[in-house]
Amino acid sequence: MAHRLVAQVVVTGARVFGRAFGEAYKQAQAKGKYAAAAQKGNSGTVNTYASSGLTLDEACKILNVKPPQGGEANLESVMERFKKLFDMNDPQKGGSFYLQSKILRARERIEMEVREAERKAAMDKELREGWNPKVYKDR
Structure with a gap:
């Protein structure tokens, strides 16, 4: 047996x-x-999985914000949600360090997406208009 x-x-x-x-x-x-x-x-x-394995969609769901449209996002609402959720999950107040980390990575992911879109828009503008260096004249 x-x-x-x-x-x-x-x-x-x-x-x-x-x-x-x-x-x-x-x-x-x-x-x-x-x-x-x-x-x-x-x-x-x-670039869909660039920041710590989070997609843009996941980051927006974590912070409960709308995804950036055309590279423009309301960063004020993102920061407001980030601060609220980050403070709520403070380990010293009984929160979760893991959730706090996820919230931080979500904010970073959204900011990275907006920065990339701004950089691309600036590059496209420069290509359209040509390069205009700033010239400073001595008096």
């Missing part, structure tokens, strides 16, 4: 371990494919 129980425990443990290993392998494969696509410069996958 004991040998049956031991065999059953070993078989069940092997199944659980096998499934976990299989899932980890699938995730590693997907991450490798994603990294390869991002390295090649696929515009559909680049």
Whole structure:
């Protein structure tokens, strides 16, 4: 009877371990494919996962704000939500450091998206209008 129980425990443990290993392998494969696509410069996958594994959609959901439209976001509302949620999750007040970290990363992700859009808009403007250096004259 004991040998049956031991065999059953070993078989069940092997199944659980096998499934976990299989899932980890699938995730590693997907991450490798994603990294390869991002390295090649696929515009559909680049920069969606840039800041600590958060997509822009996830960051907006965490802070409960609307995603930036055309690279413009209401950064005041983002900062207001960030401060409120960050203070609510202060570990010294009984909050969660993990949630506080997620909130911080979400704000950084949204800000990064807005900065990238501003940089691209400035570059496009410069290409359209040409480069006009500022010249300072001595008096």
